[in-house]
Amino acid sequence: MNWKYLAERLTLYEKLMRLDKPIGTLLLLWPTLWALWFASDGWVTWALIWIFCLGTLLMRSAGCVVNDYADRDFDKHVKRTEHRPITSGQVSSKEAWTLAALLSACAFVLIVRLNTLVWMLAVAALFLAVSYPYTKRFMAIPQAYLGIAFGFGIPMAYAAVQRTVPAEAWWLLAANIFWAIAYDTEYAMVDRDDDIRIGIRTSAITFGRFDVLMVMLSYLAFLGILAGLGLWIKAGPWFFGGLLVAAAMAGYHYTLIRQRDRAGCFAAFMHNNWLGAAVFAGIVLDHGFRLNAWPLWSGG
Numbered sequence: 001m002n003w004k005y006l007a008e009r010l011t012l013y014e015k016l017m018r019l020d021k022p023i024g025t026l027l028l029l030w031p032t033l034w035a036l037w038f039a040s041d042g043w044v045t046w047a048l049i050w051i052f053c054l055g056t057l058l059m060r061s062a063g064c065v066v067n068d069y070a071d072r073d074f075d076k077h078v079k080r081t082e083h084r085p086i087t088s089g090q091v092s093s094k095e096a097w098t099l100a101a102l103l104s105a106c107a108f109v110l111i112v113r114l115n116t117l118v119w120m121l122a123v124a125a126l127f128l129a130v131s132y133p134y135t136k137r138f139m140a141i142p143q144a145y146l147g148i149a150f151g152f153g154i155p156m157a158y159a160a161v162q163r164t165v166p167a168e169a170w171w172l173l174a175a176n177i178f179w180a181i182a183y184d185t186e187y188a189m190v191d192r193d194d195d196i197r198i199g200i201r202t203s204a205i206t207f208g209r210f211d212v213l214m215v216m217l218s219y220l221a222f223l224g225i226l227a228g229l230g231l232w233i234k235a236g237p238w239f240f241g242g243l244l245v246a247a248a249m250a251g252y253h254y255t256l257i258r259q260r261d262r263a264g265c266f267a268a269f270m271h272n273n274w275l276g277a278a279v280f281a282g283i284v285l286d287h288g289f290r291l292n293a294w295p296l297w298s299g300g
Contacts, residue, residue, distance in 0.1 A: 023270055026276065028059075029153075031176045033052075039158045059103070063130075065100040069086055069096045076088075080194075136200045142201060144180070146180050168233065175225035184203070187269040189211060235290075242281055242285070243282060245282070
């Protein structure tokens with residue numbers, strides 16, 4: 001076996017799966033973890049945590065492969081993406097689809113022991129992941145579709161814990177849609193000129209000169225829905241404290257994007273990892289202190 005050749009292929013697959021850029025996985029993972037804690041009242045088992053964490057990584061990786069295949073003819077015209085493995089010809093289309101299928105199959109193996117509702121939702125999640133890249137051809141705000149795709153771990157988490165998907169899960173998904181519009185518009189503002197030139201549609205183009213305003217309004221809707229959900233389920237001060245920290249971070253993002261500087265917009269996008277973590281910390285602390293639910297420390 002040619003080990004050097006194998007190492008080169010694995011390196012290309014790693015880049016194709018974006019394993020060197022974990023921000024996408026984290027933005028997908030935080031809402032899933034929020035849902036696991038809400039659905040279980042904080043008593044989350046290690047098994048479910050590992051299933052959803054690994055499943056998130058696998059499905060995000062598969063989504064990246066499909067995205068690069070779908071955008072292969074666009075990426076060659078953008079300096080930042082022209083060297084991606086598929087568009088540069090280093091990985092063939094057949095290899096890409098084989099890799100995406102393998103990753104998806106591994107993700108489905110993870111949930112084989114969960115209930116039928118989770119399986120059905122997983123099929124929907126796979127469709128969303130595969131179809132999202134193509135929405136940039138015709139949707140004015142494909143970031144809203146991304147919010148559904150990136151948030152579909154939410155109903156799956158509820159289904160895994162409660163064997164049903166209650167209203168609060170859909171409200172949590174709605175909040176995630178607005179969060180995705182906010183952070184992915186920041187990302188789209190980085191590539192706006194290139195996207196206009198090559199004909200891709202994004203929220204940054206659709207919002208035009210109101211892009212900064214719409215980002216901030218999306219953050220407001222995101223945090224407002226979470227606050228309303230907190231009041232509905234009678235969450236405690238730790239949860240709302242986490243939302244206040246997240247709101248402060250959103251305010252910081254305004255200072256980064258208001259001049260529409262590419263570096264600032266990209267920094268704001270990357271910083272959303274910490275915003276999602278702040279919300280999660282508030283949820284964990286709230287359940288821990290209010291319900292004395294500390295599964296990670298008690299071995300539950």
